[in-house]
Amino acid sequence: MTAPLHETRPSGAARALPDTQRGMRRRNLARVLHAVSAEGSLSRAAVATRIGLTRAAVSTLVDELIRWGLLEELGPERPGRVGRPGSALTVSGRGPAGIGAEIGVDHLAVCAVDLRGAVRARAVRHTANRGRAPGPVVEELTELVRQVVAEAEREALWPAGLAVAVPGLVARDGRTVVRAPNLDWHDTDLDPLLPGDWPLTVDNEANFGALAELWLGDGTARDFLHVSAEIGIGAAVVVDGGLLRGTRGFAGELGHVPVRPDGPPCPCGGRGCLEQYAGEEAVLRAAGLKPREDMVGLLAGRAEQGDASVRAALRDAGTALGIALTGAVNLLDPETVVLGGALAGLSPWLLPALEAELTGRTAGPPCPVTVSRLGPEGPLLGAAHSVVRGVLDDPAVVAERS
Amino acid sequence: MTAPLHETRPSGAARALPDTQRGMRRRNLARVLHAVSAEGSLSRAAVATRIGLTRAAVSTLVDELIRWGLLEELGPERPGRVGRPGSALTVSGRGPAGIGAEIGVDHLAVCAVDLRGAVRARAVRHTANRGRAPGPVVEELTELVRQVVAEAEREALWPAGLAVAVPGLVARDGRTVVRAPNLDWHDTDLDPLLPGDWPLTVDNEANFGALAELWLGDGTARDFLHVSAEIGIGAAVVVDGGLLRGTRGFAGELGHVPVRPDGPPCPCGGRGCLEQYAGEEAVLRAAGLKPREDMVGLLAGRAEQGDASVRAALRDAGTALGIALTGAVNLLDPETVVLGGALAGLSPWLLPALEAELTGRTAGPPCPVTVSRLGPEGPLLGAAHSVVRGVLDDPAVVAERS
DNA sequence: CTATTTCGTCATGGCCGTTTACAAATTAGT
DNA sequence: ACTAATTTGTAAACGGCCATGACGAAATAG
Structure with a gap:
C-alpha cells in the first residue's frame, strides 16, 4: 500500500531558484511531479488543468520526467466520461529512494522509501546506546545503512540522500549534534562518521516526527x-x-x-x-x-x-x-x-x-x-520522506546526478 | 526623510503567480523594484548582480518600470571606483500611493504614503467613537480620506488602495469587523461604507502595528x-x-x-x-x-x-x-x-x-x-505601507490600472 | 595619452509556454 | 450501425523572455 502524499505545492527549495527560464522549467517539473504524487495517478490533461499550464507544455514536462525515470506510463484510464480517455501517469516505484535513519537510546533503525512513499527496505537493531561514544554507534548505524541500501538496490532503487533522526538538539547546519543528553553526546559532527556518498541531513527526531505527521498523517x-x-x-x-x-x-x-x-x-x-x-x-x-x-x-x-x-x-x-x-x-x-x-x-x-x-x-x-x-515509527519515516520530498521539490537534481 | 524599506524579497502575492513566462516577467519586475527600494538608489548593474539576472535583462525591466512611472533616473553616480559610473535609479516619488486609515476609540486618522515610504499627506480628527454606530463613523472617516486623497493628487500621486486599521477582530476576508468591543461593533462589513474606488483591506490595528515594525522598525x-x-x-x-x-x-x-x-x-x-x-x-x-x-x-x-x-x-x-x-x-x-x-x-x-x-x-x-x-503611529503607517508593499510585490498591477 | 575597468545597450540565439490544428479514442444520440 | 460531440495527446508555428557576446561610452591608473 502506498501512503498518500497530501502536500501539493512544492515547499521551499524549488522556490529559491532564480527567476530565469531554467528555474521556471525546474519549478514546473516539480509541480507536475507533485501533482501526480498527490493524486497517485493522473493523466496529462488532468495535470495541466490542476497546475494551470497547457496540455502541450505538460506533455514535454512529462516526457522529461519519464526519461529521467521519475514518472511511469500506466496505459489508458478506464473511461467514465465522454471523450478519449487519458493515459494514466504514476510516480515511478524505481529510481531514487530516500534513506532514513534513527538513533534512539535503545535502538538503531534504517529504512528506504521510494518516490511513491512506500517503505521498500528496513533494518532495526536493538542496542543500548545511552552513554556510548558516537564513533561505535554511528559505525553500527552505517552497517545497517549499507544493508538497507543493498536491499534497495536489488529493487532497482538508488539512494538520493540520507537523513538521520537523533534524540537531541541539532545545529542549523544539519550536520552536528549540539547536545543529546540521553546519549551524552555534545557538539558531534556526524558528517565525517557517516558514508559520504549521498547528501546528508541530521535533525531532531521530534522535528522529523512532526514532518511525518504532516506528510503521512x-x-x-x-x-x-x-x-x-x-x-x-x-x-x-x-x-x-x-x-x-x-x-x-x-x-x-x-x-x-x-x-x-x-x-x-x-x-x-x-x-x-x-x-x-x-x-x-x-x-x-x-x-x-x-x-x-x-x-x-x-x-x-x-x-x-x-x-x-x-x-x-x-x-x-x-x-x-x-x-x-x-x-x-x-x-x-x-x-x-x-x-x-x-x-x-x-x-x-x-x-x-x-x-x-x-x-x-x-x-x-x-x-x-x-x-x-504513526506511533514510534514517525521520526524514521519522516527522515526518509524528507529526502523524497527533496526530490519531489526539485526533480532536476536527479538528472544532474545520473 | 525617506524611511528605509528593509525587506528585499517579494513577500507573497507575487509568488503565487503561475510559472509561465508572463509570471516570470512580473516577478522579475517586482524583484528589480524591491532591490532599488531597499537600497534607496542603485544602478542597473548593481541591481543585476543583486538579483542574479544579467545587465541586459535588468535594462529592459527598468525601462518598463520607468515607463510605468515607478522608477526614476537620477543621472550618473559619483564615481568612486574605476570604470564608467552607473546611472542611479530611484523609486519614484510620484505615481501610486498607499492610503492608510485608522479608526480608534477617540480619533480617526488617514495618511498617504508614496512608493519611497514617505508620508505625503495626513489628516487627523479627534472624535469619541466609543459606542457610536459604524455608519456615521465611517462617513466621517471617508471625508478625511477624500481630503487626504485630494492633497496627494495635488502632488501627482494617485491612490493604489485603501487599508483600514480597526481596534478589533477582523474576518480573514479583510472586509468585515467581526467584533470591536471598544466600539461595540459586531459583524460589520465596511466595504459598502467606504469609497469603493480602490482596493480595500481591513485589518486589526495590532497586525498593522507589527507590520510597521517589520517594515519601518x-x-x-x-x-x-x-x-x-x-x-x-x-x-x-x-x-x-x-x-x-x-x-x-x-x-x-x-x-x-x-x-x-x-x-x-x-x-x-x-x-x-x-x-x-x-x-x-x-x-x-x-x-x-x-x-x-x-x-x-x-x-x-x-x-x-x-x-x-x-x-x-x-x-x-x-x-x-x-x-x-x-x-x-x-x-x-x-x-x-x-x-x-x-x-x-x-x-x-x-x-x-x-x-x-x-x-x-x-x-x-x-x-x-x-x-x-513608532509609538501610536504604528498601525496607521503599517496600513498605508501595506498598500505600498502590494505595489512593490507586483508592480504590473499598476500598468493594468492606468 | 594609453590601457584597463565598468556601465548600458543592441543584435543574436536558445529555451519555453501558448496557440492552433489535427488525429485518436470514447460516449451520446438517432 | 453510424454520425456528432467531446476529450486527449501531439506537432508546428508563434511570441516572449533571458543569456550571450560585442561594442561604444565614461571613468580610473599608470
Missing part, C-alpha cells in the same frame, strides 16, 4: 502543533506546511513553558516549567516508580491494570500539558494539536484532563486534540 | 513577537517576514495565555489569564484608579511622579507579561520581542520586572526585549 492540516516527549517535552510548530525552527533553531521548547510560575525550580533556571509536571522523571516520581528502560510500556501497563497512583500521575501530567497547550493554542491558533511519540501511547490517560483544561480555558470552539497513528 | 529582524495592548493584549507573531494569522485568524491572543492557572476567573472561561494581571482594567484596579480616556498618559504621569501604587501595579503587570512571554519565547525562539502600542509608553516601569522574569526563566542567552519607536 490522517488529517490534511497544514498548521498544527505536534507534541512529543522523547527527550524533554518538545512541540514542533508546523505553519503553512513548514516547520518553524526559530532564529537559533530552538523553537518548540514546550517543556519549559511556565505552568505554575511559583512551582519547583527547573534546571533551565525557571520555576514550575511544564517538564516539572509532565516530564519523564516527574511522572515517574509522582507515580512512585523508579526510572528504567521502556518507560512508556511500564506506565501504560500499570495504568491499564488500574494502578491508582500511576493514573493520578498521568492525569496531573495531562492537566499541566493542557495548561501549557492553552497558551500555545491562544498564541498560534493551530488547526489541531497532535500527540505523538511517547505521549501517543499514554494518551488514554492523559487526554481527559488535557482536554478538560483546554476546553475550559477557551472561549470559542476548542482546538481539537488528536493522537498520531 | 530599527531592527532588520524578520522573526519577532510584537506585543501591544490596545484592546486586550495581543501579540502579533512575525515569522520569516510574514504575519502568522492562525487557521481562524485568531493567532496572537497573548492576553489569554494562562499565567497563574488557579488565578481569578476570566470572561474567556479560563482562570489567571495574562489579562487578569496586565490588562487595562486589572492595572487600573491594582493602582487604585478609575477608568477614563487616555489611560496611558494617566498611568505614565503618575508613575513619573513616583506614585507607589501605580508603580507597583505596573511592576506586577510586567512580571505577568514576563511569565507569558517566557512561554511564547520558548515556543517560538524569536529574534526579539518588541513592545508596541500602549506598552511602549509604559515600558520604563514594565521592563525591569518583565526582563527579570524572562532572563530568570531562560537557560541560554535571553531573548532581547526592545521598545518600538
